[in-house]
Amino acid sequence: MPVSNGVERKRVTTSHGRYYSARIAAQRRKKLIIIQNLRRRKGARGLRTSPIKVEGRGINEREALAVLVGTQIGAGVLGLPYAAAKVGLIPAIGVLIGVMVLMLGTAFITLRFSAEMGGAQMSTIANRTLGKAGGWLMYLSITLMSFGALLAYVAGMGQVFSSLFGVSETVGGFIFWVLASIVVYHGLEASGKTELIMSYVMLALFVGVTMMLVPHSRLENGLYADFSGVLSITGVAIFALGCHTIIPDVYKGLGSYEKTKRVVVLAFLIPTVIYAVFMTSFLLVFGRGTPEVATQGLEALYGRAGWLVGNLIPLLAITTSYIGIALAQQSNSEEFVRFKRPVAWGLTVIPPALVYFAGVRNFADVLAFAGDTGDMLAFIVLPLLIWGVEKIRGVRARSREKAPKTLPAP
Numbered sequence: 058m059p060v061s062n063g064v065e066r067k068r069v070t071t072s073h074g075r076y077y078s079a080r081i082a083a084q085r086r087k088k089l090i091i092i093q094n095l096r097r098r099k100g101a102r103g104l105r106t107s108p109i110k111v112e113g114r115g116i117n118e119r120e121a122l123a124v125l126v127g128t129q130i131g132a133g134v135l136g137l138p139y140a141a142a143k144v145g146l147i148p149a150i151g152v153l154i155g156v157m158v159l160m161l162g163t164a165f166i167t168l169r170f171s172a173e174m175g176g177a178q179m180s181t182i183a184n185r186t187l188g189k190a191g192g193w194l195m196y197l198s199i200t201l202m203s204f205g206a207l208l209a210y211v212a213g214m215g216q217v218f219s220s221l222f223g224v225s226e227t228v229g230g231f232i233f234w235v236l237a238s239i240v241v242y243h244g245l246e247a248s249g250k251t252e253l254i255m256s257y258v259m260l261a262l263f264v265g266v267t268m269m270l271v272p273h274s275r276l277e278n279g280l281y282a283d284f285s286g287v288l289s290i291t292g293v294a295i296f297a298l299g300c301h302t303i304i305p306d307v308y309k310g311l312g313s314y315e316k317t318k319r320v321v322v323l324a325f326l327i328p329t330v331i332y333a334v335f336m337t338s339f340l341l342v343f344g345r346g347t348p349e350v351a352t353q354g355l356e357a358l359y360g361r362a363g364w365l366v367g368n369l370i371p372l373l374a375i376t377t378s379y380i381g382i383a384l385a386q387q388s389n390s391e392e393f394v395r396f397k398r399p400v401a402w403g404l405t406v407i408p409p410a411l412v413y414f415a416g417v418r419n420f421a422d423v424l425a426f427a428g429d430t431g432d433m434l435a436f437i438v439l440p441l442l443i444w445g446v447e448k449i450r451g452v453r454a455r456s457r458e459k460a461p462k463t464l465p466a467p
Contacts, residue, residue: 116310118320124307125300125324128381130259130331130374133297135213135351137332138339140293142347143286146279146340150333152287156294157329160301163440164321167301168308170443172317176309178385179302179435180393186443195439196393199302202431203386206296207409208417210379215413217372220364230413237376238406241383242398259373263331266355266366270338273358278344279337292433297332300324301436302385 116124141149170182177185179199184192211230218229308317339351348354352370355363383405390401 116307118311118316121307121311121317121320122323122327124303124381124384125320126327127377128300128303128385129298129324129328130377133293133378134328134332134335134374135371136293136349137290137297138336138343138347138351139349140286140290141336141340142343142345144283144290145281146337148282148284148287149290149336149340152290153294153329153332153336156291157298157325160295160298160436161322161325163437164301164304164325165318166440166444167304168314168317168321170447171305171308172314176305178305178389178392179439180389183439183443184393186446187439191439191442192393195435196389198431198434198439199386199389200431202299202435203302203382203405204409205431206382207379207406208412210375210382211409211413212417213371213375214379217368217375221368221372227414231410233376233379234406234410234413237379238383238402240380241387241406242402259370259377260331262366262370262373263335266352266370267334267338269355269359269363269366270342274338274341276341278342279340281345294332295432295436298325298328299432299436300381301440302389303381306385306388 137149137153144152167179167182170186171177171179174182174185180192180196183195187194211234214233215226215230218224218233219226222229224232304317304321307320308314311317311320335351339347339354342358343354352367355367357363359366386405387398387401390396390404391398394401396404
């Protein structure tokens with residue numbers, strides 16, 4: 058059988074032959090495979106601004122937005138008002154906006170490199186740009202962040218289930234862990250649909266809480282400034298706005314760089330507005346006396362109704378964050394360490410559960426540990442380092458191209 062450019066030709070006599078379109082499609086696939094293989098060998102060098110479009114996995118833009126927003130709005134939103142009470146309303150909002158701008162910038166870096174590498178996870182991106190040491194550093198920082206966050210979420214939900222259903226905290230934590238981990242195992246499509254529903258309900262609850270607090274607000278309660286707590290509010294804000302690990306999965310789910318970029322922008326603007334309104338509402342009511350878990354203050358104002366709403370918000374907020382973070386870490390282990398799905402799932406969700414059942418259940422301390430170590434390194438330091446290394450490589454490459462070529466002496 059004749060061969061043309063390495064592609065088998067199947068009885069084609071003219072451009073209108075029966076197998077002509079099949080042969081052309083095969084040629085295009087071959088070229089795409091060659092280009093992708095070259096990019097893998099070159100790493101991050103030669104990045105384009107029009108990333109590869111990958112095959113979608115069954116989620117739409119609303120579901121993608123729900124996954125990203127749900128990953129962000131978790132335990133962080135419950136601790137932000139307390140952290141804001143340490144500095145005052147105006148400084149807290151300034152820090153929140155500054156952190157949002159910085160985190161959005163590093164989110165764009167993550168999306169760009171992931172898209173140029175065909176949807177690569179953050180550890181793979183670091184490995185191809187910074188070498189094996191950078192790849193493992195990224196993987197370990199994400200693992201540390203995920204472990205601490207999931208442990209804190211199980212501990213927090215144990216308290217919520219205990220309050221709502223009258224079971225022990227251990228039983229409550231176990232029930233939550235089983236249900237949420239099953240959703241994580243089934244992957245992005247199940248998570249997107251689950252988080253879309255919960256995000257709508259959670260948004261309605263946030264609006265309801267704000268309306269409940271407005272009648273009790275006084276402007277003078279929040280108009281003070283104390284910069285001794287700036288580091289605290291900064292750390293909590295970084296944790297509350299971290300969704301970078303799930304961006305590669307969302308990109309692969311949507312299959313479009315431009316769609317994902319639009320979703321990422323909304324995924325940072327929407328939580329920032331929600332956080333600002335939420336902080337303002339509690340600070341104008343409770344001031345410096347804002348509770349550590351903000352929604353606990355609702356019971357003092359509205360009794361049983363406040364107790365119910367105060368438990369429903371962490372129930373939804375923590376559940377969506379658990380799903381998003383666990384899903385991202387599961388995908389990270391599948392790609393970077395090449396674990397099979399059951400192994401990656403087990404290494405993601407089982408160790409935090411074992412530590413929880415062993416007795417480590419201090420919600421606030423575990424959350425602070427995760428934010429101060431893994432989040433800072435994975436979401437800010439390493440993305441900026443990756444971007445800087447790529448820029449330096451680009452400058453050097455252009456310098457070599459412009460350098461005059463000397464002719465050999467006769």
